[in-house]
Amino acid sequence: MTARENPVKAFISAAGLVLLGLLMAGAAVEGLVRLATSSQQNYLIEMWRYATLLKRKSTDPAIGHEHVAGASARLQGVDVSINSLGMRGPEPDLQTAGKRKVVIIGDSTAMGWGLPENETLRAQLAAQLGPTAEVLTTGVGNMNMAQIVANWLRHSEKISADAVIVLATARAPALQEAGQAGWLVRHSQAYALLVSFIDIAISNTPGEAGLVAAYKDMWVGGRGRMSMDRALDRLKADQAKKGYQVIVMLVPEPHSFNPYHFHFMTEAMRSESEKRGWTFLDPLPSMQKQPAQQYWVANNDVHPNAKAFLLMADLLRPHLSH
Template sequence: MRKMSHMAVKIKSAIFGILSTSISLIVAASLLELYVRLVETDGTNFDIEMWRYAKDLKRISDIPDVGHEHIPGKSGVYMGVPVTINSAGWRDREHSLEKEDGTVRIMMLGDSLTFGWGARPEDVTSYRLERLLNTRKNKVEVINTGIGNANTAMEANYFIKKADVYNPDIVILNYFINDAEQTPRRTNNFFLENLYSAVFIAGRFDVIMRRFFGKSDWKQYYRDLYLEHQTGWLATQNALIELVSYCKARNIRLIVVNYPELHVLSPYPFEDITNLVASKVKVLGIPFLDLLPSLEKKAPHSLWVTKTDAHPNGKAAGLYADAIMKFLVKQYPATFEDPAPTENIDEIK
């Protein structure tokens, strides 16, 4: 009898210990979730804001090899700036399917840099470019199809299988060094899908792993994308070939514009990768523009949307738009006359 009583006490004690630990963990997790929701949602935490954007404004695409797409008609505020998705699924004004007579239609393909992550609508490169190109000779329409966390393969497939119905005269494929990544697949992790705190912890964990446990730093990570055997880089090259062939068959003019990584500009640590990408583009007979020279003598942080987010701000967008405009005028003089003197780009804040 005493043994039974002693065993019952041990069982009760074990159950109490488990319950106490569980309750403590639940309370701690709840407090962390509350903290993140109250403190880290001020519009400056990149991980949280990008997660909110993906959760609110994106869906899995039905189009093969596109990955994800925007949900038409959705809107929100991310990184402290308004984002509105039009009926076509773009962060842009509405565009009619039929092009107006005498209009030159340019379509930009790209990722979060093209989308204008963290930038006000008027501080996005496509908006600045359209304003610069609208001269008295032709009306110019610039369509921005950019979407966060996209790569070249996704962008090319999206254009070929959906966006081509807008019949652009010129397609600008905006390229960034991480475009050689593999197409992201949405996870079904309950915690990362629903909890702010899980996203916050995952971001901090990645920083710790890179800083203290030998995980590749950002420079090495980018370099590793361009190893010959990397699946993403091979898919990028195949997508370029397919896009070039598609555009040539339909008399669509195509150019590739390379956007620099804004953490370090001089000396630029990825010049060899830019040259590699340029060689792959030029061998296909496509014009290639590197935007790095447009940022000469500019302090990197002066071009960021926030102190911790190196996406291009309005100042960078103005410099980019000016460089792209001049490149287009040079490449296609019969289409674009020399525009009137532009605004002083250096004064754009």
């Protein structure tokens, strides 16, 4: 029987050829995207690689996602290694008696995104404090304050910290979307890049005024701010039980320091810190001496660089001497 005599067979055959063509085209696009981003300079792709190579879904929904203990990868041109505790950095010494344990909690800034290990805040502060201190960071990328605190609290009993530094950023009150990335997002760079571009286009608020307004919506009220404040309360309760020192440092919103339009964040975090009896530190006055771009880790990436972290370490050190 010919294809003309069996239209169903003809349709299936044609559909199979179309599907094969689409699969081949998709594979070609994927290959081109991977080749084009092999220099590790594309921020969106490097964040995608970080999420797929070094992170996993946490069994604790309050944490959401976590580092894979013992994993390592080269991201944005630098080596990133996760130790047995699920933290970036070398294996910590938690056994030596009398060694002061200092823990930096936060998001990708606390992790030291885009920097070699020896240039991160953790490493620079460790170098300044010397061998009598052990400095760790629980920083994991793309966490809000509720996740940051939940991630620390699961380590609190084991580490017995003497001091906890809350390295807060502008996105501390941001709400995280629930759910897990689909198979295509997790396995295809091309599809992940497309989804990222669509998300940016949908959520984009044009201009500086739009950015200020978007952050005011986060910081002045709403569910995100309430979630952040409740997380700080949980940290205060753990501090009361364990007796460690808490220092809060707010990393300035990095796009422009002169003029700076985000003092409402500083005042909000200062108020929340002081009402809980915590030391609040603001690195902005020191950083305003140079343009904001001088503190970016790359031209297309506003995460803090080694120079920014040196200023922060200098500001922190006098409060950790005792």
